[in-house]
Amino acid sequence: MPFANRAVPFVLAAVLIDTIGFGIVMPVLPALITRLGQVGIDDAARIAGYMLVAFALAQFVAGPVLGNLSDRFGRRPVLIASMLAFGIDYALMAIAPTLAWLFLGRMVAGFAGAVYGPANSVIADVTPPEKRSAAFGYVSAAFGIGFIIGPALGGLIAGFGPRAPFIAAAVLALGNAAIMIVALPESLAQEHRRPFRWRDAHIIGAFRPLFESRIAAPLLLVALIWQLAHQVYPATWAFWATIRFNWSPGAIGLSLAYVGLIMALVQGLLVGLVIGRIGDRRALLIGLGTGAAGFLAFAFVTAGWQTYAIMIFAALSGLVGPALNGLLSRMVGPERQGVLQGGLGSLGSVAAIISPLMMTQALAAGVEHGFPGAAFLLAGLLVVAALGIVAAKLRVPAHAASDTVAEA
Known part of the structure; x- marks a missing residue:
């Protein structure tokens, strides 16, 4: 696929590679x-x-900080x-002797794992606003391939022991760092950089410029519920x-x-086409609707093979993230993409906490109580609530382009 920037x-x-490591x-x-905790x-x-x-607490703190640092340096x-x-x-986690060591390792990984803010900022730096939703879909596709x-x-x-995957993850991450040192170009122009300010290096500071629009708060709430x-x-x-x-x-x-x-x-194949044809708001509705249906189906699944069939339908929920990110990224200028993306990462961390x-x-x-699907039932009900917020707060004017939304 062609890229706007190398x-x-x-x-x-x-x-x-980050997703593979996780x-x-x-x-x-x-x-x-x-084994380490000697528990059931x-x-x-x-x-x-x-x-x-x-992990999420560390990422919550680190997201806006790394976002601001990427806007500065x-x-x-x-x-x-x-x-x-x-x-x-x-x-270090590969040789963890206790559960406490594993906990410490997950916190360090949380600080380092705020990589998605700077990564999405690169996409925003080099992609025109009207094409960002599709481009953010490529980031999500990379995440999906990592999960493959x-x-x-x-x-x-795992056949070599429960610690072997940690060693493999370390090799992948360090190898990726070496390649980036040699070949990764910078995407943020000097004229778009701004001073680092601690007042912006937290979740409220990251979202402050968004609140000039009345649809920002509902969108952020939907993002939180979805996460x-x-x-x-x-x-x-x-x-x-x-x-x-x-x-x-x-x-x-x-x-x-x-x-x-x-x-x-x-x-990789559908997000750009769907959003380009029907717009971010309608894509968001479809993504939330299929996501809710998928969670509820998992809650009541009776056989393992059924999970494979459900996921084909539920995968359309992949429209949610790129559509939300595309809507929000158009509300700030190039000098604040880093802190915005870091703030969105921290919002995800709130959910992950x-x-x-x-x-x-x-x-x-x-x-x-004999109902192992309870967690998926809870997830499905949450997404139904998010779907209601989008339906109530965002609308598409009849005279507007397909990717334009108006305040309700």
């Missing part, structure tokens, strides 16, 4: 937590939720530093699949790889 493929590769360890987490699978699910919260040094930190952190490779590779490497619901996958999938279908780490990795494949196809606790506790409570 920095874009390197950024997509960074997102891809996904590659998912199939072994239940076994590793159970139900307690391991709760511990995994707390671990995700530690450029995207390149921030991306390289994040990849180096990731690689070193995974190497990462969990599948993790499931295979709350979507966290059900990383927070519970491995444990839910183990409890519901008695899947092995290899089977869990295969299922996540399939999810990533479907996501990547939708993001709250949601794993909600979802893992819902899973555990559901299992205790």
Whole structure:
């Protein structure tokens, strides 16, 4: 596919490898937590939720900070530093002797993992505003491909022991950092840089310029709700699949790889076409609607093969992120794309702090009462609420272009 700037493929590769590094360890987490903590699978699910919260807290703090730093010094040094930190952190986690060590490693990964803000900022730097939603879809596609490779590779490497995937993730991240040092160009022009200010280096400061528009707050609320619901996958999938279908780490990795494949196809092939034809608002409605239906279907699934069929339909929820990001990125200028994207990352971190606790506790409570799909039911109801907000607050004027929305 053609790229507007030669920095874009390197950024997509960074997102891809970052996601591989995250996904590659998912199939072994239940076994590793159970072994280090000497606990059962139900307690391991709760511990995994707390671990995700530690990751998200660190990312919540780091997102606007890294976004502001990228607006001041450029995207390149921030991306390289994040990849180096990731690689070193995974190497240390590979030798973690206790659960406390794993928690510390996840916090360091959270600080380094605010890479999506600078990555999306590169896309905003080099892409015309009217084409950004489709371009953000490529970032999401890279994320999906990472989930094809990462969990599948993790499931295979798990045969060498639960620590082997951490070593592989460290090698990938450090290798990516080396390539970026040599070849990654800078995308932020000097005239668009601005001083670093601590007053902007938090979630409120990141979104302050957006509030001149009355549709900004509803859009941010929808983004938060969507992230709350979507966290059900990383927070519970491995444990839910183990409890519901008695899947092995290899089977869990295969299922996540399939999810990533479907996501990547939708993001890479359909997002740009759909949004270009029907506009961001309608695409957002379709994405939320299919997402809600998918979550509710997972809640009541009765056989493992059904999850594969459901995901084909639910993958259209991949329209949500690019449509929201495209709408919001057009509300600020080029000098604030970094802090905006960092703020959106922190918003996702707020969800990642709250949601794993909600979802893992819902899973555990559901299992205790004979309904293991409780977490997916909760996720589906949240997205139904987000769908109502979009339907009520955003409308498309009859005389406007397809990607234009007006305040309700």
